[in-house]
Amino acid sequence: MGAERKATAQARTDTPVTRPALGAVAGAGPEADALELDRLIHERVRLGIVSALAVNGRLPFTDLRELLGTTDGNLSAHARRLEDAGYLWCHKSFDGRVPRTEYELTARGRQALRGYLDHMQAIVAATRVGWTEQNSGSIFFHGNSMTQSTRASGVGLHVGIIMDGNGRWAKARGRPREWGHRQGARTVRTVVEAAPEMGIRTLTLYAFSQDNWQRPSREVRALMGLFRRYLRSETPRLLENGVRLRVIGRRDRLAVDLVEAIDRAEAETAACARLDLRLAVDYSSRDAMVRAARAAAACDTLDRVDFEVHLARAIHAGEDALPEVDLLVRTGGEQRLSDFLLWECAYAELVFTPRMWPDFESRDLAAAIREFHGRHRRFGAVAAAG
Ligand code: FPP
Numbered sequence: 001m002g003a004e005r006k007a008t009a010q011a012r013t014d015t016p017v018t019r020p021a022l023g024a025v026a027g028a029g030p031e032a033d034a035l036e037l038d039r040l041i042h043e044r045v046r047l048g049i050v051s052a053l054a055v056n057g058r059l060p061f062t063d064l065r066e067l068l069g070t071t072d073g074n075l076s077a078h079a080r081r082l083e084d085a086g087y088l089w090c091h092k093s094f095d096g097r098v099p100r101t102e103y104e105l106t107a108r109g110r111q112a113l114r115g116y117l118d119h120m121q122a123i124v125a126a127t128r129v130g131w132t133e134q135n136s137g138s139i140f141f142h143g144n145s146m147t148q149s150t151r152a153s154g155v156g157l158h159v160g161i162i163m164d165g166n167g168r169w170a171k172a173r174g175r176p177r178e179w180g181h182r183q184g185a186r187t188v189r190t191v192v193e194a195a196p197e198m199g200i201r202t203l204t205l206y207a208f209s210q211d212n213w214q215r216p217s218r219e220v221r222a223l224m225g226l227f228r229r230y231l232r233s234e235t236p237r238l239l240e241n242g243v244r245l246r247v248i249g250r251r252d253r254l255a256v257d258l259v260e261a262i263d264r265a266e267a268e269t270a271a272c273a274r275l276d277l278r279l280a281v282d283y284s285s286r287d288a289m290v291r292a293a294r295a296a297a298a299c300d301t302l303d304r305v306d307f308e309v310h311l312a313r314a315i316h317a318g319e320d321a322l323p324e325v326d327l328l329v330r331t332g333g334e335q336r337l338s339d340f341l342l343w344e345c346a347y348a349e350l351v352f353t354p355r356m357w358p359d360f361e362s363r364d365l366a367a368a369i370r371e372f373h374g375r376h377r378r379f380g381a382v383a384a385a386g
Helices: 003-014 030-056 061-067 075-084 107-128 166-171 177-194 210-214 217-240 256-268 285-296 304-314 362-374
Strands: 088-095 098-105 157-162 200-209 243-248 275-283 327-330 349-352
Touching: 030 061, 030 075, 030 088, 030 098, 030 107, 061 075, 061 098, 075 088, 098 107, 157 362, 166 177, 177 200, 177 217, 177 362, 200 210, 200 217, 210 217, 210 275, 217 243, 217 256, 217 275, 243 256, 285 304, 327 362, 349 362
Parallel strands: 157 200, 157 327, 200 275, 243 275, 327 349
Antiparallel strands: 088 098
């Protein structure tokens, strides 16, 4: 978004929108309820616009009005709010002498809609496992920005796991460290298959850090071999379970055949939508931030959302910014982040368990999630009264 447009957008969002009162409905107070109902109706109009464009591509104003079955004279005002938020492009032209307005969803709008739909899907999943309304949060647009993460919702979680303890687990059994990693790969399967039923929508596993290159070459070779085998043997299971696999991190230091295996697994599972699995391989959060900052340096109107797109590109996550981490679990008894998702963990809840990764079971993951749900997340604000 150019500086001028951004400034106009800011000015518009700073001006309160005057909306007609809709009358009282039963509840906490007539005025508050009327405002709430009013807010929902207006937000649904904007959701309708965005959804219609996602399905239909570029749409003239008249078609949009017909599609939404609305006589709402404010349709263009809603579209303008979405345009100001960077979700829509508005193309103005002439059809002969008749002015013509067409709308189109931007990449950012598409991403926000995807986030919204994931959120809805997560609510359905959470309802299935019996979580309460109180965890479900708002599913509507907030002002002129749509919810892009599961922030404060308690559902559709992004869980990150630092899978620590393989080496110690193997040593304690008189076996080489590589053996511990092989057992750890089994735990990966267990956790991936259990995650969706627990309301997890994104699971990021720390499989190999940039600093792990310093390990003995035998161990590095064994780990790379395990990744190759995992990609080859697990892809059919991932497909069966609706798991989309992506590998985040640098690829230029990985063997060519491993990169090819990653590309293949990513392409084959691209349409899966039950769980977004990200394996962090040759990953360093600080390195990703430096590379994103370098790419962003040319952009003088950079904001947090733009930076997150650069960050996603820096780690091969495509155009989708990594959602904020809700819960970070580290096994193996250590209590540190080790250069993992530092930006995305800004408000993550941290759970450390002494359990070594090869011993970690789905009930341990369930326990971590229960602990997460018992925490009060305030994101720097104060707790709501009442
Ligand atoms: C840290 O434990 C673990 C790793 C560096 C590797 C993680 C790899 C796996 C869990 C297996 C392979 C994964 C996939 C996705 C197939 P550590 O060995 O440093 O433990 P320690 O602290 O006991 O030495």
